[in-house]
Structure formats: structure tokens, C-alpha cells
Amino acid sequence: MATRYLYLARHGHADALGNLTGTGREQARSLGKRLAHLPIRTVWHSPLPRAADTAHEIDLFLSGITSVAEAPELIDHVPYVPELEETPPSWRAFFDGYSPEDAAAGHEIARSLTARFAHAPEQQNDEHELLITHAYPIAWLIRDALDAPPVRWLGLSSANAALTVIEYRPGALPSIGMFNDMSHLRPELRWTGFPKAPHP
Template sequence: MSQYIYLVRHGEQQDAQHGMGDGPLSARGRRQGQLLAERIGGLPLTATYHSPLQRASETARIIGERMPSIESQPSALLMDCVPTGKTTEMPSAYAPFFGAVTEAEVDAGTAQMADATAEFLAPRKGERHDLLITHNFVIAWFVREVLGAPAWRWMTLDQAHCGLTIIQRKPGRPWTLLTHNDLAHLPMELRTGLPDPLLV
């Protein structure tokens, strides 16, 4: 029996460009959540978990309105965080990002991601379909972990708001990346959150 994890970044946050740490979804973010809910509405979900931050909680609530049989549970393991600090292998172009990140934040993020992958990637009995509504860096870390890529490579993996990433584990096999940042459910004007706009 296979395990599936559906990783979703929260919808667009209102006024996020002004440095707001957390807050409600924008009107566009709410629409992203609704379209995502329509996309995954037929999944046989076993469980749903979300980051406790408001933007993720509101995304979970929107999805829950479409899928009321499963109640999403908050998990601190899915909080926004910085998974690692600078490493010797990391290209220097990424160094400026860490100028405003404290050592304590990095230590906390590293510990959190170790616990999160141990919890959610652990082998389970039976067929499972789990939905995790979380943040850009958290999803990047899960994908990096599944691919066995160097620690710093999470910085090269970006997820759009309400993009869909799916990983799968079959018995006796490692986790596999099935799809990354799938945006088929979102029209071009709702594809936000990436560092560069998509041209196709």
C-alpha cells in the first residue's frame, strides 16, 4: 500500500510585500485556495495538517469547506522556518539572504525540519493520503530530502501560492517526487509567489 503526501503552500497573504510577518489571505489568496480545493476535492484524504500561522490556517479552512469530512489539524512542525544556514558548498549568490537571519533561527529551523521529516516521512501501515498546508521553505526542504540533494539546495526550490507538490512512497522503496509545484488549477493571473513570473 502506498503513502502519498500532498504538499501545498498557503495562498497569497494580504500586504505581505510590506514586511508583514503573518496575516490574512488576500482576495487573490482566497481564490487560489478555492481553486486548489476544487482540484483536490476528490482525493481520499486520510489526514490534513496545517501550519498554525494565519495564512496557512485560512487556506486550510477554505479547503475544509470543500472537504468537510476531514478536519485539518495544526502542526508546529509545519511552521515557516529557515532550514539551514550558510554551507561551504552554497554559491555565494545566496549569502545575502542570511544577513537578517540569526543563528538561533537557523538552529530552530534545522531542528524543526529534522522532526518534521521524521514525523511525516515515517513509514505507515495501509494506504495513506495526507495533505500538508505549509510554507515555501518547508516544502523545499521536503523535496530536497526526498531527492537526497545537498542541504543548501532547498534554496533553489520555489513554490507558488497554492501550488501542488506530490510525493509517494511504495513499500520497500524510497520516497519519490511525483510532481512539483503543479499549477494547472490556477490561471496565469493567480500564479503568484515565485521569484520570477512564469511566461508559460
């Protein structure tokens, strides 16, 4: 049975202007080394520079026949703006000011994201694809794989250069092989992209 292996990673640590820091480049290279043995043929990245640069850093360690390309669906976006009654109190200030038009545009990107990537391969061979994106699109793809209510993308966070794997097979439910795995990163490179707090 052909399987689509979707490897998801948030871009490396970036500065306030959205450019990779030295830490972000080291994170990306560590992820590249971890993935080097896999038959990844395509690396897709968000149009934003921090994601594109992460993809190119990772590609240094992949096979010479890997292609690196931009996918507009991977742009940083809010995939679903919940109704007030389903919004956790801690998130209400975040969504304050989102217009119906902005919410609809973000949800349309989210629909395009799942339509393009969240399904079994159409051919008979396995597919291995790496998506370098942002925390919210990763959360949306996980939510979609679990067939959870749209609001449940909230609270799914990813560290910079952490690895998530979803497997898609014909006639089967998606399988989440791992989520937010940071074992390829040195301890001091882990948990960036999260608020400052004690972490295991």
C-alpha cells in the same frame, strides 16, 4: 503495498500582514476543487494564519470526515543555513546575521518535519494527507525525498496554492509525482509568490 500520499501546497497569496487576499482565497478554493475526489482524511497546516485560512478554504470541498489540524513542524522556517563556502553568492546577504542558535533551531524544526511526515505508512492502508505550509518546508521535503545535500533546498520554489505530491512506500525510495503544479489555477492566479518576471 501501503502508500503514504503526501500532498503539499504553499498557502494562498497573502498581504503584507500575512492575511489571505481575495486572490489567495480563490487559489485555495481552486486547489480544494482539484483535490475533492481524493480520499484525504487529514489536512495539516502551519500555525500561521495564512496557512490555517488556506486549509479551511480547501476543506470546504473535501469530504465531511476530513479533519483539519495544526502541525507546528509546518511553520515557516529556514531548514538549513549553509556554510559560507557552500552558499551561492546571491543568497549570502539573505543569511547574513543568522546566529548559530537561530540556524540550529531552524534545522531542528526541519528534522522534526521529516521525522513526522517523510516516511511510509505504519499501517497496512494507504494514507492521504494534505500539508498546507510555506515554500521553505516544501523545498526541504523535496530535498529530503531526493536525498540531496542539505544546501539543495535553495532554489526550490513553490507558487501560492501550487501542488506537489510525494509518495512513500515501505522499502522503496520516495517518489515525487509532481512539483509546483498550477494547472488548477486560472492563468492570472499562477506564479504568485515568485518575483515579478516573465513566466510560461
